[in-house]
Amino acid sequence: MARGPAARLLSLPAPRRLAVVCGVLGLLTWALLVVQWALVAAFVTAVVEDGRTPGTLAGLLAGVLAAWGARAAVAGVRDRAAARTSARVRRTLRATLLRRLPVLGPAAVAGERAGELVTTVTEGVGRLDGVVGRLLPGAVTAAVVPPLVAATVLVLDPAAGALLLLTGPLVLLFLWLTGTLAARASRAQWETLARLGAALVDTLRVLPTLVAYGRARGSARWLADVSEAHRRSTLRLLRTAFLNGFVLEFGAVLCTALVAVTVGVRLFEGELTLQRALLVLLLTPEFFAPLRALGADRHAGLEGAPAAERVFALLDAPAPHRGTRPAPAGVPHVELRGVTLRYGERAALDGVHLDLPPLSRTALVGPSGAGKSSLVRLLLGFAVPDEGSVLVGGVRLAEIDPDSWRARVAYVPERPWLLPGSVADNVRLGRPGAPDADVEEALARAGLLDVVRRLPEGVRTPLGEDAARLSGGERVRLALARAFVRDAALLVLDEPTGQLDEATEAAVLAALDELAAGRTVVTVTHRTAPLALHDRVVVIEDGAVVDGGVRGAAVPR
């Protein structure tokens, strides 16, 4: 049933063990079914033909109850094993996926792909429960129990057994034929709901603007029209898709009816005993029950298949080359030599030469989209040039172990990302395990200690989701504290004051000036105030250096 990514998922060790467990439990289920129904048939025969009272047959009924209870317990054990295996498989997959993200680097998770990645890790892996927790046990049970039941019926009554062996594969064939329809329908239905959800959220998101421009009523009508159109198209599809279930149900009940009628007729003609005929009749639905359950489980599995595809695509994504050499000690000479960086067809940087001598302070300016941020990405090792090279102390950056290089670089983006943990956790991101005294000193040097001391729990105050309690200036200063606490040779600043008002900007720049001492500094900015901190300004336009600036000449300090 499962092909491609779903099959790959099922071939992991834990699902394979689960398959074996389900197989054994299936065997037990069959044995208990035969015992249970044989006892029921014996009881009915004894009452109807021998005229005995139930009181004298209590042993039989006790046996029925015991077998029935044991079978229910086996079903419970199976469900528990499936749920536990599924939980473990999903945790392991999530952990593996998450460990891939730092390896793949920011280029792979940037922009619109961020949301998709989070969905793959959370909801996507969650959907795999359908494959491991439901499809797998359902498929194994369907593979074990029906053949054994059919064999039993074949021994009891060859004619009825032949009927089962004939209709069983036919039903499976029809299932397979209509299965693609069901897959299409489930995808279409899912897409319909997703698209409707997106349309609604989109409309609600811009509702303030719609109301301000007097368009709210029009969009309500539009949304209703979209919903109606989707309902019609989905239903058209479902009409064929549900044939799948119809065929299965029809095959099962028709076969039960056929068995009942043929066995009944032969019983009438005296070719069979009542007890045997009853047992055959009672076992017939048990032949179809696992197949019917599989119909529903398969649906869950189908929902999981596209998710499995996305999960494995992420796991298989080729990791960029990682250098192994340690980063040079001290403050190295950094140099971009003829660097070209392309995003698809477009060259973000085109043959850029840039020399960053130790302790130099360089400001990068230029219009939006000129390639400034691409340059930052190259310096951090988040991107590798398509042509030319980034040299650190004369060694190609691509050959240096990225972790060892990043430990020597402090990076302050325009809107720093803050952890939901405490203030101290956020500072320690710069140097894990830094002692409290160092954390406080870093905060003090970033001009944030007074603010932090006013928080309810000082440096231990949790910042919460996206640090809502901090202003834009405070966020940047927290990122500066992060930079202070680490021993960085290169300081990379991306619009450090982009979102700040003038008074805050002045305070941040004062802290920056102190931070810059003893390090090489590269700053991307489109504001004028930060330029004074630097000893040269490099202008970038259309991916090329237009004005290299001479040390100390471009801006009077």
Place this chain on the structure above:
Amino acid sequence: MREVLALAGGPRAALAVVLGALTVLSGAALLATSGALITGAAQRPSTLLVLMPLITGVRLFGVARAALRYAERLVTHDVSLRVVARVRGRLLERLTPLAPAALTGARGGELLSRVRTDVDELQGVVARLLVPAGVAVLAGGAAVGLTALVSPATAGVLAVLLLVLGVAVPAAAARAGRRAAVAAALADADVAADTLDLVRGLPDHLSGDGGATALRALDEALLRQEEAERARARLTAVTTACREGVPGLGLVAALWLVGADVAAGTTGPLLLAACALGVLGAFEAVGGLGAAWSAAGGVRAAAERVRALGALRPAVTDPEAPRPLPAGSGLRLEGVGLRYPGAAEAAVAGLDLAVPDGAKVALTGRSGAGKSSVLALALRARDPDTGRVTLGGTDLRDLALDGVRSRLAWSAQAPQVLGGTLAGNLRLGRHDAPDEELTAVLADVGLAGLLADPGLHGWLGEAGERLSAGERARVSLARALLSRADVLLLDEPTAHLDTALSARVLDRLARDPRTVLLVTHDTAALDARWRVVDLDAPHR
């Protein structure tokens, strides 16, 4: 719950319930007639004709069951999709009077994400809750009634066992599982939040400690998540065992009770197997109730939250007798004060501001000085607590809301771009603007480059994600420029632009004959044509 019924009820939902109940009953009838047929045949009646009604019954019920199931599934899905549309419509209807005030800012984002989950929850109400519940009552009741015709005692046992399996077991499971469910939901939320943190902050994590802190936190959250799921697995196992086991009790009870009647000669022998198998089949009636039970809580809470939206008081309402729109378009704030609900300090206090016809005014001040609040007051997204805001000399509160807003064009700080086309987004400003004007206004704001790709009628991606933040801001600005409004209210229109572009945009605005009130933190770019009002300055 009444809200849910009102949304989902109606003849179609009733039809789905009836079809579902008939499906269950024909399944039970198929088993019962088969049992009767076998026993009857074993009695060796004089001719096969005696068995004909039973043979026909077996065939009829078999075919009917498959057909009924097919019809029930189609009808249920049809009703579900109709409910989806109805829920969405209801929601938009309730949120419209609350916007823009309730939907902007951080709390607006929270509201939106909650609304989306609630809608998803309500979508399942028909298939997961209403139809299973209706089928359980209808088919279960009919099965008990039919059994009572043969053996009242067996019918009593069946009724009790149906209640156990349909009500007691799910209720107990829901109770026992509440803590596990809460733990699982919390763990899921933690994993999602930590994953988002790792993905969105990946550059910061990598340049920090290579992601080690984040991965450690995630490993802990994942273990908590697995532990919560294991707790639920234990419960699932017990529920499954009950679901599989309880029908066995019904079967044995029927065999015992009806068997005694058959042995005593008060009931025909044909009815022993028939009744026992029929009872077994009847348990399908409550098969969907387990899932319904767990869905009920979530659906009720979601419906309650959607209903509560309707009870929220809109920040602004239409006056009972609106005065005619004034001819002038000068804006005046007179001694205006505004404090947001729950805020400690007033956002705006005692503000006097005159923006005469055609004036160009720029509001500046530190973050939190109340710049955006002034725009909200001018747009009448909110009413002032003290003082008044006038348009052409008339208090905004005396004018029809639609009228006020037809005179004002607003571009929000977080630019609002719809998934769709460039033309569609711009025409929100003026629905009948010809393509040439769209092209011209795009050139005015430096977006002529977008005409080549994606073009006026190309897809901008969901929420306009194919555009950069700066481009979205300018689309929003272009929309305001295109509108027929007399006053432009612009919140940080140049925030994402470089110096040259920002100067060009400000020049275009300064040359516009209309009144412009804009918020900016970049005063250096403003020339003498602008009157700069610093909201921090004490004199104002």
